[in-house]
Amino acid sequence: xxxxxxxxxLETVSVASSSDVVTARQMVRALAQRSRLSLVHQTKLVTxxxxxxxxxxxxxxxxxxxxxxxxxxxxTGIFVEFADQGPGIPDVELxxxxxxxxxxxxxxxxxxxxxxxDEFDIESGPTGTTVCxxxxxx
Numbered sequence: 001x002x003x004x005x006x007x008x009x010l011e012t013v014s015v016a017s018s019s020d021v022v023t024a025r026q027m028v029r030a031l032a033q034r035s036r037l038s039l040v041h042q043t044k045l046v047t048x049x050x051x052x053x054x055x056x057x058x059x060x061x062x063x064x065x066x067x068x069x070x071x072x073x074x075x076t077g078i079f080v081e082f083a084d085q086g087p088g089i090p091d092v093e094l095x096x097x098x099x100x101x102x103x104x105x106x107x108x109x110x111x112x113x114x115x116x117x118d119e120f121d122i123e124s125g126p127t128g129t130t131v132c133x134x135x136x137x138x
Contacts, residue, residue, distance in 0.1 A: 001121040001132055002072075004079035010066040017062075021053040024065040028080055035069045035076045037137040045078055045135040048116040052082045052131050055110070060084025060129055070134065077118070077136035085128040092124050 011031065013024040028049040032042040049065070056063045063084030070079045089095050098111045110131075114120040119134035 001119050001134070004070045004134065005066060005068065005081060005132075008068040008070070008079075010068045010081075013065045015053055015057055015062045015065055018054075018057065020062070021050065021057055024053045025050050027065070028067055028078065031067055031069055031078050032135070035078060035137060037076075037078065037135065041135055041137055044116040045080075045133075048113040048133060048135070049080055049082075051109070051113045052080075052133070056082045056084045056086075056129070056131075059089075060086030063128075075136050077134050079132065079134050081130060081132045083128065083130040088126050088129055089122075089124040092122060096122075 011027050013020060013027055015021055015024055025046055029042060029046050032045050037045065053065060061084060063082060063086075065080065065082055067078060067080040070077050095110050096114065110122070113133070117133040118136045121132045123130050
């Protein structure tokens with residue numbers, strides 16, 4: 001995935017509680033609305049952001065959500081990064097498998113969040129996990 005965050009002014013929310021996940025979700029929705037993403041695209045993006053933010057809180061102990069509007073080739077979209085300093089995901093491939101669940105969360109899992117967006121990238125190791133997503137509008 002292209003590094004959309006480089007040089008961009010990012011809106012940031014620190015996530016340490018469930019209410020912070022709500023705040024992050026609201027930030028993502030506001031960006032999507034300002035960028036004139038359709039209601040369907042907004043809903044998909046916010047649903048993915050909610051799942052990823054909740055995962056970051058539950059499994060990574062919290063972290064930071066950064067987001068910005070992006071444009072490329074005449075289209076606009078929203079880039080969102082979820083970064084934690086948790087223990088990492090032991091088996092990323094398994095975690096991305098459709099139907100796999102840890103038994104917690106909304107049930108979408110990483111694979112569900114990935115299906116809701118246009119670009120999805122994950123890096124995970126013993127010092128944390130970073131998930132970056134992009135949802136494009138027109």
